[in-house]
Amino acid sequence: SEVAAVRRARAAGKLTLRIALFPSLADWHRVADSVAADGPGDDWVRLDGVKGYVDGSLGSTTALFFEPYEDEPGTSGLLVTPEDSLRRWIGAADSAGLQVAVHAIGEKANALILDIYDSLARAHGPRDRRFRIEHAQHLRPRDVERLAAQGVVASMQPYHAIDDGRWAAKRLGARVVNSYVFRSLLDHHAHLAFGSDWTVAPLDPIVGLYAAVTRRTLDGKNPGGWLPEQKISLAEALTAYTRGNAYGVFAEATRGTLRKGYRADLVLLDRDLFTIRPEAIEGARVRVTIVGGRVVFERGT
Secondary structure (H helix, E strand, C coil): CCHHHHHHHHCCCCCCCCCCECCEEEHHHHHHHHHHHCCCCCCCCCCEEEEECCCCCCCCCCCCCCCCCCCCCCCCCCCCCCCHHHHHHHHHHEEEEEEEEEECCCCHHHHHHHHHHHHHHHHHCCCCCEEEECCCCCHHHHHHHHHHHHHCCCEEHHHHHHHCCHHHHHHHHHHHHHHHHHHHHHHHHHHEECCCCHHHHHHHHHHHHHHHCCCCCCCCCCCCCCCCHHCCHHHHHHHHHHHHHHHHHCCCCCCCCCCCCCCCCCEEEEECCCCCCEEEEECCCEEEEECEEEEEEEEEC
8 A cells, every 4th residue: 555655665764755644535444443553653654634535626527516617518517425425434534533634626515525524523522623625726705714714724736726727717707716716715814735736736846836926827828827816925825835734734833844843854945035036936946855854855066
């Protein structure tokens, strides 16, 4: 399994990054048993929770919306996991003390998972559970407010905004304004965590920072930014990639911030991102990567 493979790499001294594993939500019982028997792991390899799916993707018209697609009026997307299964599995995983992360892209998918998270949190009582929504791509304003109020972590991938922004409007019409609403989420004080969605998208976080700050689509047709009202600052984007990510896996007390006593995980870039034009961010390169105080990458001169 992927868990065993990662642990073998760690044992062989070949692991150069910290890994939080989220096996399938349907396997919550196996994960809960493993954590109960052996613990979640350590700072390097952890079984942090389980991951499920509500819907598909925007590109394949399987992301779930309330209304049909503009360019595919015969469909409004797919519910890829039955709602009763989602409720049962998430409830069981939460009862077992596991963190739950669920993929939701379309507006209806996000509304549904927020409904489920809210009802289960109320039923099971107060706990620092940090439910996550992976992608949270298309959120109605009322659901932005609900996500923030419920304390759900919006785990998002900025690169998709400058990729999808080339064609999303033909698929969504007027609803497109609810896409990748980074600014709205931060304005409502939501917990925002940024990632890559690799291998579907590039792993490079520099590209993600550029996307979040400029929202310039890959085709060059939005020099001022696609849905520019949703741009965020460089400091906000860096926070989402660092402290926001650490918070997303309950690690903010030891990681995600350059502070005495914290893990020495950091990168050194070839330029100061705060002194260059936002459009130039994508040209930055990592010179050195340090993980746990050890240099694991150094760019040759």
